[in-house]
Amino acid sequence: MATAAKMTVTDEVAIQITAMNKWYGTFHVLRDINMTVSRGERIVVCGPSGSGKSTLIRCINRLEEHQQGQIIVDGTELTSDLKNIDKVRSEVGMVFQHFNLFPHLTILENLTLAPIWVRKVPKKDAEEVAMHFLKKVKIPEQAAKYPGQLSGGQQQRVAIARSLCMKPRIMLFDEPTSALDPEMIKEVLDTMIELAQEGMTMICVTHEMGFAQAVANRVIFMDQGQIVEQNEPKEFFNNPKSDRTKLFLSQILGH
């Protein structure tokens, strides 16, 4: 990437996860997760299905609750304190596999809802910001439509814009392209790459290895609820250390 120089990583810690464990009932889904994310870092999390990668990023904005250990996001520790949770959530944007746009609201209303109600931004200002981000994801002409009228790729770009409208400091992507038709994956990835180039702190759960190689400065491989290997992309893909990683990479890159 020619513009890679713009993607600067600072020493400031954005997310700090220490000795975190999580169970679903008796099932130990995340085991001893330790992870530090610096501001400006772009991390890709990959691994076989059921390895806990989605659960991990969902813990970061407390869509899932962890039972042991510590998660500190932007200096706020996630506990059962609702105030802290809402504070973290309004700083952390999330993009879902199935977009989760609000089908009863127009695109513009989808984008302005949270700024108006959570940030208490006046409606007019919120709409201005929304249009700015719609332009950024290249679909300003769809503002008055409803999500059901848009293609999957467009919906996912709206979902990204919706998160951005809250001016988050961290963005979480939970398999953002897995539910898309192949020809739409590119338009969403392009949006994400652009975002990365602007220095957004990002954690992406994805199987798009091309994206990982292009923008990530760290790839994390998870299996059975544990971080098995993490490294910078070049090392990770060309010279994987663990057998589990090698097997996984041969399976997804092998054809």
Added chain:
Amino acid sequence: MADTAFVRDKMLAPQKAPSSEVGALRWMRENLFSGPLNTILTLAALYFVYVIVATIGPWLSRSVWNASTLQECRAIVEASFGEGKKGACFAVINERWQQIIFGFYPRDLYWRPTLTMVLMLVALGPVLFTWVPRKLLWFSFAFPAVAFWLLWGGTVWLPVAILLAFGVAYAAYRVLTPVNGLLGIVAAIIAPILYWLYLCAPLANVLETALPFGLRTLQSHEFGGFLLSSVIGVSGIAFSLPLGILLALGRQSDLFVVKTTCVAFIEGFRGVPLITLLFVASLLLNYFLPPGTEFDVILRVIIMVTIFSAAYMAEVVRGGLAALPRGQYEAADALGLDYWQAQRLIIMPQALKVSIPGIVGNFIGLFKDTTLVSFISLQDPLQLVASIRANQEWNGIYWELFIFVGLLFFAFCFPMSRYSMYLERKLKTDHR
């Protein structure tokens, strides 16, 4: 090979379709006579319709609108159409319609329920249609108190004092929320209840002595007929939906006590026939209340009907909630909306939209169930029909009266059903 190459040098103009493919003929062949079985069914249905029309048609066409007794009616029909002919005697409606509609409400005060009815339509406007000015919602909000005052009469200060409770709730909320959010909400619930119990009536008395203004007071036993049905029905409808929504949310709550209470409430009241609750309202409640407490019978019935209907409503709304994908909750959470914001802005608009047919079905059911109050000797329309028929002049008449009562209820229920379809069309944004 030369034969296979072909270029058309003359384009054909479209021709008229054969008569079997267009118009009424085609429609009839496709919809009425598409096979032997359907042909037989069509003919049978036509015969059935003919028999009904042939029976009712003449009876209706020979209707009499002016007579003072059933005998007179029959005499008029026989005189005009010949010996042994029968005709409808709508004269009874002509003479008694006011009684069926207003019950024993004093004749000179009929303007009060009529005005209430008109005001109700005004109050419903902004609730039902978005093009009505939003400011009118304030009137909709105050309407229950206005209606109460118009119908029952008494001093105007009582409904004013009752409405003030919302001001009390708001003040309590504003004062205590900065101290503690939960405390503010609890205070906003408890303060108006305390106010209603201890301050409301004395305040109204003071205001009345200072500035007397009121209407003639009426007792609940003077209410009857369709007026009674609509008072109970409309109140039940207005209060059961919000209560039902709260119960549905409570049932989904993570808080054990809230959840258990709601489940017990819903299952308890759904498992009991409405009649039983009405008997409790009319007889048993008096045993439990402190002696001397004057607790209006219509109010008691409204409370029971509301509770009963809310229990059903809760389950209908829960069905709507269950139809929402989890992703909607997660997206609302991830954006930082708090619980009530998420419910109000994201969850409820969608869940209620899904539940519209069920909700309106419940409303219609509730409205018709109000006729059950005749069992606790309130004068609903059917009870009045019975007493009109017991009258010597109209002894033996029944079709005409029941048709009239039926039409009255239909006139209320059919618009509800149409409105629900309108609303469903209007809210359809998913483009599936």
